[in-house]
Amino acid sequence: MSRLDRSLIAGAPAFAGLSPEALDDILSRAQIMRLPKGETAFRQGEPADRFFLLLHGRLRVTRINAEGAQILVRFIAPNDMFGVAMAIGAVTYPGTATAAVDSLALSWPNAAWTNLIAAYPSLAVKAMQSLGARLQDTQDRVLDLATHNVEQRIAGAVLKLARQAGRKTEEGVLIDIPLSRQDLAEMTGATLHTVSRTLSAWEAKGLVDCGRRRVVVRDEQGLTAIAKHAE
Amino acid sequence: MSRLDRSLIAGAPAFAGLSPEALDDILSRAQIMRLPKGETAFRQGEPADRFFLLLHGRLRVTRINAEGAQILVRFIAPNDMFGVAMAIGAVTYPGTATAAVDSLALSWPNAAWTNLIAAYPSLAVKAMQSLGARLQDTQDRVLDLATHNVEQRIAGAVLKLARQAGRKTEEGVLIDIPLSRQDLAEMTGATLHTVSRTLSAWEAKGLVDCGRRRVVVRDEQGLTAIAKHAE
DNA sequence: CCGCGACTTTGCTGAGGGGCAAACAAGCGG
């Protein structure tokens, strides 16, 4: 088995500030895995036996309820840790993580978690902070759902994605993840029909430019205005 | 200054399993505070310099956005820790905690957090788990908002409150917190008008019995049916 | 190069529920 180079994880905030030896130690317990587009790292309800770090690509995390309704919880970006169910005391994964594009991840067995945070306490602090940030985000989303209408919510979601996964092009900011109308609907609590209608209207006004699973933001200002205060 | 007795915090899950000496040590750095009904432990946006443990009473945590829209984030029960902004790397409190009834809390300066988790690592683990549970809860709430209609959401909220703060009476399960229509509206993303109409309809059907800031669940089964599947 | 499946668009309809307005309790302080 070829050794993994420590540069793989040096960029992850969770491991920031650790010594090269520590990184090597951490890496020595990791397993690398390829996740071709469409494949899942784990599924909701499965026993949570490993945790992960995304090296490359993007994952989509979804959550489904008893009635079969689904939401898109978040996109995972490179250097994000995910599936840390053990840390939060969950025995099963609370969602499903699917590769939105061909991706590459490291994974560790759950048993490594306890050892690692004992050896590197900063890891626990970082994990808690990222959990806290996600809690804030999720609470903001509740506030958004409770107080904004659909058009405002879609605008907010698109702007957020543009910030998280935007790539500048000559036409505007391209959201660099395959993003269907259905995805946007599951992010905003709308139907794909309404999302489609809304994007069409925006396209007519020159705010965005979109195609099959593709959205380009042309007028960030305009969208921000809609997100804040639908006139 | 009178010493605080360790029995005060022995019941808190965060401190479960610690030795009496540890509890005394932790208590020695704490300050006790009375929170008469209506008073706040902290307000959203204030610099977060202390964290808390509720000893007695109930607190209501609210969060408000730039436009002035407000949601009720959660109720804090005795033995819950709250305001642990430092642990999650927040410099200001992300919400406002107000006493819903006369309450009693302990508080520690932020500086104590680092010392405490270093001395008692189980505290960090517990904190992470409770944070994880809250994240799960909040994500469920997003799913709820995105996929259920208002009546289902109100039913869900009432049932949850009955479980968290219910007290059996001869008429049914009384929710033992002053709970206005407005509160329920802020929990479910509805208007107080709609909440009022819904409760009136339920009262007519004998599902609940309610008055000023008071709700009694008479037919838990019936409410559960509504929450799951509005016919 | 064709066919099929996945994704998107658009029209129509109706109901859920928000906004507004006003009347109505129920405590609380004086």
Place this chain on the structure above:
DNA sequence: CCGCTTGTTTGCCCCTCAGCAAAGTCGCGG
């Protein structure tokens, strides 16, 4: 015990948006 503040109820209107239906399109796999 009265008046006022705070919380609640209810009616009416109208708009947003989901539901249903059906017709495109794009692109991949054979």
